[in-house]
Amino acid sequence: MTLVLTEMDGEGIVTLTLNDPGSRNAISDLPMVEAILAALAAAEADPAARVIVLTGTGSAFSSGGNIKKMGESGGLNDPLPARTRQNYRAGIQRIPLAMEAMELPVVAAVNGPAVGAGCDLTLMCDVRIAGESARFAESFVRLGIIPGDGGAWLLPRVVGFSKACEMALTGEMIDAAEALRIGLVSRVVPDADLLETARDVARKIAANPTHAVRMTKRILRQAGQMRLDQALELSAAYQALAHATADHKESVAAMLERRPAQLTGR
Incomplete structure (x- = not known):
């Protein structure tokens, strides 16, 4: 399976689609991390590319961490805490660093739930457009963990300290309308119009020098x-x-x- 689908049109708009619907596009496993990084690097290096649209296959944008691999010595967790630290640094933490270093603008087309690291992935993007079915949750605390992929740095810068604390300390889900109200997204559109709206924003960016x-x-x-x-x-x-x-x-x-x-x- 190709974990990240890449498509570029004649206007320089690169659409990257997370493509692991079986895990609801979880991004914590190393193969998905590598696929995301490779897709971002290829777009950044392509002189014809002008802007990226990032979305997900299926009914979710991204479920964040792969819950099936969490718990005692699973996924990023290792019996030796020092190795767990290295797993995060060599794994999912490379995504926010890559996104921060990119010059190509990234427009998130949030097509469904964006939970935990999936929520943080939207925060790494420059523009966020949500479909009406989008949901957002900084839900790490509900699993007994903390935002390990940069969410504690990203979220307050987008929604302010108080709202970030409310989201991160309760772990509660918010809907697209609330995400718009607090500035987490810049607009909400019908699900059927989401991708075209995101590409329209991307076209307006791509039309500039x-x-x-x-x-x-x-x-x-x-x-x-x-x-x-x-x-x-x-x-x-x-x-x-x-x-x-x-x-x-x-x-x-x-x-x-x-x-x-x-x-x-x-």
Whole structure:
């Protein structure tokens, strides 16, 4: 079975689909981790790729950890705690690091429950669109564990500290409407319209100059961890690069001449 399906259209939109419906697209097992990392790396390295849409096969976006392998010495857990630590570092924790390092924007099309690490996977994305059947839960505590894949870092930055504490300490599920209210997703659409809506957002991103898009994503990601003076210094450096691109010059000319820009990615 191909654990992550990859499809790219002529507009540079790469659709990655988690494809393990038997586990409800659990992402904790090493083969799925490797498949996700390989798909992300291939998209990032493809000069024709402009934006990624991430979704899941079946009725769930992702169930997170594989519960069938949890418990006494199962899955990531090892009889020796030091090995468990290494299992997390060499396994699922590589996904948030890879997502953070990427320049291609990632749009999550959340097609059903996103639970535990599955919820955190949505948080790693840059834009989150939810179908009406989407559900979200930072549910680790209900299994007697903690967010081991970066959720404690990600969730407060998206929904604020108080709501993050409520979600993580109760483990309760929230529906798509509540996710929209707290800013976990940017919009909710009928399930039948989800993938097309996500691709429409991706098209609008892909239509912009690719170097400007990539650098804008990087500055948005990095600025939150910087002082203002540091963010301004990085912005100046990125802007110098942007001003030197052919797409910047073409975009300015097209706006002045009131015509569509002919972008080349240079």
